[in-house]
Amino acid sequence: MIEDIKCDHGDLSSDQNCLMLVPIFNHLDSKDLKEILLLIKSGKFQKGEVLYRPFEPANTLYIIRSGKIKLYRLSENAKEQVIRMLGPGDFTGELNLFADKKHESYAEVLVDAEVCMIDKEEFKHLLNEHPAITYHFLESLSTRLSETEQQMTWIGIENVESRVASYLISLHNQNSSSNLVRIPMTKKDLASLLGTTPETLSRRLASLEQQNLIKLVSNRTIRIVDFDKLNRI
Amino acid sequence: MIEDIKCDHGDLSSDQNCLMLVPIFNHLDSKDLKEILLLIKSGKFQKGEVLYRPFEPANTLYIIRSGKIKLYRLSENAKEQVIRMLGPGDFTGELNLFADKKHESYAEVLVDAEVCMIDKEEFKHLLNEHPAITYHFLESLSTRLSETEQQMTWIGIENVESRVASYLISLHNQNSSSNLVRIPMTKKDLASLLGTTPETLSRRLASLEQQNLIKLVSNRTIRIVDFDKLNRI
DNA sequence: CGACGCTTTGACTATACTCAACCCGTGTGG
DNA sequence: CCACACGGGTTGAGTATAGTCAAAGCGTCG
Numbered sequence: 122m123i124e125d126i127k128c129d130h131g132d133l134s135s136d137q138n139c140l141m142l143v144p145i146f147n148h149l150d151s152k153d154l155k156e157i158l159l160l161i162k163s164g165k166f167q168k169g170e171v172l173y174r175p176f177e178p179a180n181t182l183y184i185i186r187s188g189k190i191k192l193y194r195l196s197e198n199a200k201e202q203v204i205r206m207l208g209p210g211d212f213t214g215e216l217n218l219f220a221d222k223k224h225e226s227y228a229e230v231l232v233d234a235e236v237c238m239i240d241k242e243e244f245k246h247l248l249n250e251h252p253a254i255t256y257h258f259l260e261s262l263s264t265r266l267s268e269t270e271q272q273m274t275w276i277g278i279e280n281v282e283s284r285v286a287s288y289l290i291s292l293h294n295q296n297s298s299s300n301l302v303r304i305p306m307t308k309k310d311l312a313s314l315l316g317t318t319p320e321t322l323s324r325r326l327a328s329l330e331q332q333n334l335i336k337l338v339s340n341r342t343i344r345i346v347d348f349d350k351l352n353r354i
Numbered sequence: 355m356i357e358d359i360k361c362d363h364g365d366l367s368s369d370q371n372c373l374m375l376v377p378i379f380n381h382l383d384s385k386d387l388k389e390i391l392l393l394i395k396s397g398k399f400q401k402g403e404v405l406y407r408p409f410e411p412a413n414t415l416y417i418i419r420s421g422k423i424k425l426y427r428l429s430e431n432a433k434e435q436v437i438r439m440l441g442p443g444d445f446t447g448e449l450n451l452f453a454d455k456k457h458e459s460y461a462e463v464l465v466d467a468e469v470c471m472i473d474k475e476e477f478k479h480l481l482n483e484h485p486a487i488t489y490h491f492l493e494s495l496s497t498r499l500s501e502t503e504q505q506m507t508w509i510g511i512e513n514v515e516s517r518v519a520s521y522l523i524s525l526h527n528q529n530s531s532s533n534l535v536r537i538p539m540t541k542k543d544l545a546s547l548l549g550t551t552p553e554t555l556s557r558r559l560a561s562l563e564q565q566n567l568i569k570l571v572s573n574r575t576i577r578i579v580d581f582d583k584l585n586r587i
Numbered sequence: 588c589g590a591c592g593c594t595t596t597g598a599c600t601a602t603a604c605t606c607a608a609c610c611c612g613t614g615t616g617g
Numbered sequence: 618c619c620a621c622a623c624g625g626g627t628t629g630a631g632t633a634t635a636g637t638c639a640a641a642g643c644g645t646c647g
Contacts, residue, residue: 194507197586202507215496225500248492249485256478259488262495263448266502267458273506274427274435277549280634309593316510321635323595340594340644513602542625554603556627573612573626594643601636610627617620 143184143210145257153251160243165235172228172236173214179224180241184212188234191310194226203314204269206231206306215262231306276316282325284315286354289335293345300345301338308340376417376443378490386484393476398468405461405469406447412457413474417445421467424543427459436547437502439464439539448495464539509549515558517548519587522568526578533578534571541573 146154163186166172172183172190183190190207204226207213213228239247248255275284288311292302304311312322326343329335334351336344345351379387396419399405405416405423416423423440437459440446446461472480481488508517521544525535537544545555559576562568567584569577578584 194503196507196511200511202510204503204506222497222500225504245489248488252482252485252488255481255485255488255492259481259492259495262492262499266495266499267455269499269502269506270427270437271458273437273502273509273549274429276506277435277509277546278429278433307593308595313510316506318636319594320596320637324635327595540625541627551604552626553605553628557603560627588647590647591645592643593645594641596641597639599637599639602634604633605631606629608627608629611625613623613625615620615622617618 143212145212145254145261148253148257157247160239160247162238163235164238165233166230167233168230170230172230173224174227175225176223179214179222181214182212182239182241182244183214183228184237184239185209186235186237188230188236189232189305190234190236191229191231191306192226193229193313201313202316203310205314206310208305212261215258231310272314281315281317281321282328283354284317285322285325285329286334286351288315289343289345290348290352293348300348302343302345304341304343376445378445378487378494381486381490390480393472393480395471396468397471398466399463400466401463403463405463406457407460408458409456412447412455414447415445415472415474415477416447416461417470417472418442419468419470421463421469422465422538423467423469424462424464424539425459426462426546434546435549436543438547439543441538445494448491464543505547514548514550514554515561516587517550518555518558518562519567519584521548522576522578523581523585526581533581535576535578537574537576 146157166188173179173181175195185207187209190211190213192204192207192213194202194204196202207228248258275287279287289302292304293300296302306314308322309319312319315322317325326335326337329351330337332350334345334347334354336346338344379390399421406412406414408427418440420442423444423446425437425440425446427435427437429435440461481491508520512520522535525537526533529535539547541555542552545552548555550558559568559570562584563570565583567578567580567587569579571577
């Protein structure tokens with residue numbers, strides 16, 4: 122992996138596009154972006170590689186330019202809880218930027234990824250210089266906290282069928298073009314994200330189809346048949 | 355409630371003590387603290403009152419000076435998921451300070467509380483003026499996010515007995531003076547925090563006692579008998 | 588083609604929830 | 618001072634949900 126890191130900043134326009142994708146940066150003007158680019162290293166990671174794992178010191182902010190990253194934790198008996206999936210424009214590593222803590226989760230590459238990296242100290246400096254970045258950063262963090270609390274509430278209270286229904290609806294609301302939704306990960310990972318097992322997820326999806334609320338079109342594609350009923354489960 | 359709010363800032367020294375309790379403020383010098391005090395309103399809330407509820411607009415940061423506040427969400431079938439408990443020095447309301455969002459949880463007073471309040475816009479201004487505050491605020495938020503992810507991992511993966519064990523151990527680690535721990539809420543609320551029901555919690559505690567890992571001393575007090583075994587559950 | 592991992596299905600089991608009754612401690616009012 | 622109501626807590630019995638284990642189907646990639 123380490124040999125993949127480009128330190129020469131040769132591909133400025135592409136890196137700039139990377140930054141523009143990120144909500145915390147996309148309001149900056151061209152001059153500020155160029156300045157920030159000087160702080161950034163970019164690297165390519167292949168499927169299966171791990172950006173960080175628990176107990177490693179956290180000193181880098183990672184911004185995903187392309188590909189897909191899975192954030193998850195392991196319990197003592199080696200079961201996996203998926204925290205969330207990262208795609209283009211998402212970032213991670215921030216959890217421990219501010220307290221010299223160790224990582225507590227794994228960040229594993231699912232689809233070959235290009236990742237921009239900023240050193241912890243340089244990012245802190247950046248925040249000092251650009252209050253606007255700080256502001257958007259706070260916004261992102263608090264939104265994430267809210268989402269995680271919601272995810273926890275689902276897992277803690279609702280039965281699996283409700284969680285599946287809620288998840289499908291949230292997927293649909295993201296790209297509300299049609300009533301076809303595409304699951305952006307394996308069912309195994311989705312099961313973990315929803316706090317259940319692949320077997321149970323499979324059965325609950327079958328049950329929802331039985332009730333004519335959805336139609337399983339293909340492995341990753343589902344047609345939502347009765348949105349309102351699905352919403353009420 | 356509204357008539358309880360003191361807007362006169364008459365009790366400066368007491369308010370200052372309030373601020374000093376809060377990690378995001380406690381590094382400031384006396385001059386800065388005085389400036390901040392001018393922005394603060396303080397109020398008293400009685401048991402049962404609610405600082406905010408879902409769908410209310412969020413425009414205030416609340417800092418707890420004394421008392422106890424329960425943060426929870428309700429599912430559609432009116433079941434309650436406790437997110438966390440707030441005590442002196444904790445703050446809340448920040449979730450939506452940065453995106454004009456509505457609240458998604460309830461903040462209910464469990465024990466009569468004194469609360470300092472800062473208006474959203476004034477707090478934003480404060481952050482601009484004092485990067486150090488921003489820094490500590492980010493630190494708090496990212497720590498909270500990490501804790502919430504951990505809580506979610508427990509609920510999603512472990513069985514109730516493991517969660518109870520983990521909770522007791524985390525309680526013990528906070529005040530590691532003796533092997534007596536005091537549960538800081540009702541068992542009903544603890545059950546919800548751990549993503550289970552009061553009945554199941556009661557049974558799991560009894561089971562742990564059966565195994566000689568703990569001893570139920572009184573309603574809220576537990577003696578940890580075998581720390582290592584408890585840790586390995 | 589074969590290997591591997593994901594997915595589904597089936598049978599069984601365990602865990603935890605529900606509902607109900609009862610206990611207990613506290614606070615209120617007669 | 619006692620009676621009572623109330624909410625929390627515990628216990629029991631029955632049920633439902635979801636997890637486990639095993640086997641077989643399916644898809645993809647070398």
